[in-house]
Amino acid sequence: MRSFVVVSGSMEPAIRLGSIVLTESETNYKTGDIVSFNNNAGQTVTHRIMEIKTSPGGQSFILKGDANNTADGEEVKKREVIGEVFLTIPYLGRVVAFLRTLPGFLFLIIIPSVIFIGWEIINIKREMEKEIEKKIRRKMADL
Numbered sequence: 001m002r003s004f005v006v007v008s009g010s011m012e013p014a015i016r017l018g019s020i021v022l023t024e025s026e027t028n029y030k031t032g033d034i035v036s037f038n039n040n041a042g043q044t045v046t047h048r049i050m051e052i053k054t055s056p057g058g059q060s061f062i063l064k065g066d067a068n069n070t071a072d073g074e075e076v077k078k079r080e081v082i083g084e085v086f087l088t089i090p091y092l093g094r095v096v097a098f099l100r101t102l103p104g105f106l107f108l109i110i111i112p113s114v115i116f117i118g119w120e121i122i123n124i125k126r127e128m129e130k131e132i133e134k135k136i137r138r139k140m141a142d143l
Helices: 092-099 102-142
Strands: 002-005 020-024 034-038 044-055 058-064 081-089
Touching: 002 092, 020 034, 020 092, 034 058, 092 102
Parallel strands: none
Antiparallel strands: 002 020, 020 081, 034 044, 034 081, 044 058
């Protein structure tokens, strides 16, 4: 199983921009399946199978994004397919993409860490004050 963030609207409305798709490797793809693959530019693309071609070299697919007017320019060999989409989580990819940025990192890691450390320092200070107060009471009781 692999997950990808959808960074274009080529599959809208079936898969919204900013969604996360989960894929699973499959052995028998059929027309209409939505699959993810790596294109010639090294990008991961998620499109629908429009046509399946069989040749002595194996199967290949003609793919197209639902929002695109024409099919993709390149045939995709079966071995190049990463997997079939089995789950789409709308808009969660926008959160993931934000968390990969510096402000997102600060928001997710640094700010909560500073709050946690500050809270722990306050708790340690309170406990130290209680211990000091106990010692002072014991000394006063001994006098």
